[in-house]
Each structure stands twice: as C-alpha cells, then as structure tokens.
Amino acid sequence: MTEGNITTLNYEGKQIILIGTAHVSKKSAEEVKEVIEREQPDTVCVELDEPRYQSIMAGNQWKDMDIFKVIKEKKASLLLMNLAISSFQKRMAKEMDIKPGQEMIQGIESAKEIGAQLVLADRNIQITFARIWGNIGLFGKAKLLMQIIYSILSNEKVSEEDLEKLKSQDMLDAMLEEFTESFPKLKTPLIDERDQYLAEKIKRAPGNKVVAVLGAAHVPGIRKEIFKKHDLKELTKLPPKSKAPKIIGWMIPILILAVIAYTFISNPTAGMQQTISWILWNGSFSAIGTAIAFGHPLAILTAFFAAPITSLNPLLAAGWFAGLVQALLRRPSVRDFERLSEDVYSVKGFWNNKVTRILLIVVLANLGSSLGTLIGGADVVRLFLENL
Numbered sequence: 001m002t003e004g005n006i007t008t009l010n011y012e013g014k015q016i017i018l019i020g021t022a023h024v025s026k027k028s029a030e031e032v033k034e035v036i037e038r039e040q041p042d043t044v045c046v047e048l049d050e051p052r053y054q055s056i057m058a059g060n061q062w063k064d065m066d067i068f069k070v071i072k073e074k075k076a077s078l079l080l081m082n083l084a085i086s087s088f089q090k091r092m093a094k095e096m097d098i099k100p101g102q103e104m105i106q107g108i109e110s111a112k113e114i115g116a117q118l119v120l121a122d123r124n125i126q127i128t129f130a131r132i133w134g135n136i137g138l139f140g141k142a143k144l145l146m147q148i149i150y151s152i153l154s155n156e157k158v159s160e161e162d163l164e165k166l167k168s169q170d171m172l173d174a175m176l177e178e179f180t181e182s183f184p185k186l187k188t189p190l191i192d193e194r195d196q197y198l199a200e201k202i203k204r205a206p207g208n209k210v211v212a213v214l215g216a217a218h219v220p221g222i223r224k225e226i227f228k229k230h231d232l233k234e235l236t237k238l239p240p241k242s243k244a245p246k247i248i249g250w251m252i253p254i255l256i257l258a259v260i261a262y263t264f265i266s267n268p269t270a271g272m273q274q275t276i277s278w279i280l281w282n283g284s285f286s287a288i289g290t291a292i293a294f295g296h297p298l299a300i301l302t303a304f305f306a307a308p309i310t311s312l313n314p315l316l317a318a319g320w321f322a323g324l325v326q327a328l329l330r331r332p333s334v335r336d337f338e339r340l341s342e343d344v345y346s347v348k349g350f351w352n353n354k355v356t357r358i359l360l361i362v363v364l365a366n367l368g369s370s371l372g373t374l375i376g377g378a379d380v381v382r383l384f385l386e387n388l
Helices: 026-039 050-058 067-072 076-095 102-114 125-133 137-153 160-165 169-182 187-204 216-225 244-266 268-292 297-310 318-329 334-343 347-352 354-386
Strands: 006-011 014-021 043-046 117-120 209-215
Touching: 006 216, 014 026, 014 187, 014 216, 026 102, 026 209, 043 102, 043 187, 050 102, 050 125, 067 318, 067 354, 076 318, 076 354, 102 117, 102 209, 125 187, 187 209, 187 216, 209 216, 244 268, 244 354, 268 297, 268 318, 268 354, 297 318, 297 354, 318 354, 334 347, 334 354, 347 354
Parallel strands: 014 209, 043 117, 043 209
Antiparallel strands: 006 014
C-alpha cells in the first residue's frame, strides 16, 4: 500500500514501512520524525553504510585528514571526486537551510528516542564506487568525470518544490529513464544492485515492524526486490581487475624508449630532437596543469621535470611529486581542514582552500602529463618515421 511518500509492505508476517525521501528536503526530515513517532517500530533502517554513518556522526570529518598520506596512498583523485559530489549535495542543502542527509540523521535520532534498533542498510560506498568504476569502460569514466566537474561549476538553483516533485512516481520514473539513457551501465551498480542489497538488509532486520528511511529513487526497486532472495556476498564482491591497463601502461614507455634508442644509434641528432620533444611536451603540459591549480612555482617546476620521467614508469605520477612539494611549501593549516566542508560549496573555495588546491594539483598535473605523453609520444614516432 502506498500513500504519498509512504509505502507499507507485509513480508512473512513482518510489517515494513518505506519512507521515500529527497536527501536535502526539509519536509522529508519532518516526515521521518512523524512516521517513526507514530509507528513506534522495533527497528529503523537507514540508507547508510558504516563509513557514511561515522562521517555524519563525526561532524567535521576532514579535520584529522593527513594530506601526505592521501597523496602517498594514491587517493587524491578519489577524495577530490568525493568532495565534488559532496559539494553538489551541500550546495542544494545550503539553499534550503538544511544539513545534507538530515532525514538520515533524523532517522538515527528518532530510533534512539523510541529505543528502536538501528540498522545501517546500505552497501559500503567504496564497494559501490569500485563496481561502478569497473563497469563503465574508458568512455563512461570520462563522461562520469565530466558530469562531476559540471556539478562543481554549475550554479543552477534547485527549489525545494522541485525536490518534492522527485518523490512522485511519475517524475521518478522519468528521472530514472533519463538517467539510464545517459549512463546505462552506471544504473546497475548504483541503483539496481543497491535496491537488492537494501531490500535484503531491510527484510532481515529484527522485529515485527520495521521503518526504512530511503532515497525516493530506491523505493520502486525495493518494492519489487524485497520479495526475492539476494546473495549479499555476491553483491559485495569487488570486480576483477583487468590486466590490460597495466600491460598497455608498460608497453607504451618501453616502445617510446626503444624508438628513441634506435634513433640515437642511427641518427644522434634526430634522437636528441626526440628526447627534447618528449621532455618539452610532457613537462609543459604537466606544469600547465599545476599552474591552472595555482601551484607554488617550485611545484610547477617539479611537475615539469618529473613528468618526462614518471611518464616512462606506470608506478609513478608527476602529480604526486608536484602535490607533495605543494604540501611541503604551502602546508594546510587546521583552519583549512576545518573550512573544507564549507569551501567545497564553490569553485572559488575549491581553488582557495590549501587542501583542495593540493588535490587539484595532483589531478591536473597528472592529466597534463597524460596529455603530454600522447602528444610527445606521437611526435617521437613522427621523428622516427622521418629518419628511417
């Protein structure tokens, strides 16, 4: 039975009440409080996993972050993506004077108030990211990154009325249809698999009455999946890593070095031209990327000199060195970490905060180096063919 945003299901003698919410809607948080107080469930399930739960409960979760550790563990790009996604959600939330995920916080607080058990019903976000990343291919990855960058740059206003409309069935179906057309492979791990995981966790929740606080997009899927059996172990498997990127990553520098070495033997002058071309293309584009992120002059020089070398070793990246130099010379203060959750609201904040500036330097220097590798490699081959 569905009434407004509330769906009531019966599964093997258990009453399950699904609350479809908009993640930044003030009305959704109020509705969660009302339903839990009225229904007095044995268990409250929320669409959170353990890391996101800890993040919400910790408040300013960025203050203890070690920026050097982030760079060394090669997590700068992932963290920047997380901040970008967070920026989009927080910007909408700020317009409506509500905390992001307030309906989840309300679900947690209301569960404590009535003495109900709390169940974190969502799949670990890192597993979801891994299954998304391994399922969309190279073009899909580029498209997804562009969408995330657009979310940072966009100043489009979203009204609370528009968000409330997303909770109606017709609007939701239209949104999912458009989403599927844009990212057909992304829908499976992001929506379908999580519908199955959430449904299984909800129906396994203890007690005879369960209230589940969910994003509206998941309610139609959970209504179908809750009456099916799902293997949670299968849904949490990490996708096997392809060997192709590693093989290609090593073959390209080996080929470049072989071509330059052969040219040096047959024509030293041409070999020197190839070497200079490789250094200039790689170094220049990586340095430009660092400069776009307003890197320190020494960080820009580091990117220039590191890129031609790191491009020949898939285990290294110019952005790591440029980022480490920037972090040493412009070490983020406690205030930068404390302001991080506020600064991600805007493009200016992303560039001004010393933490996000370091992350941008790592990412943009690496992108520049990759572009320089393509152009420089092509020029090396051109000079080789001209001197055959």
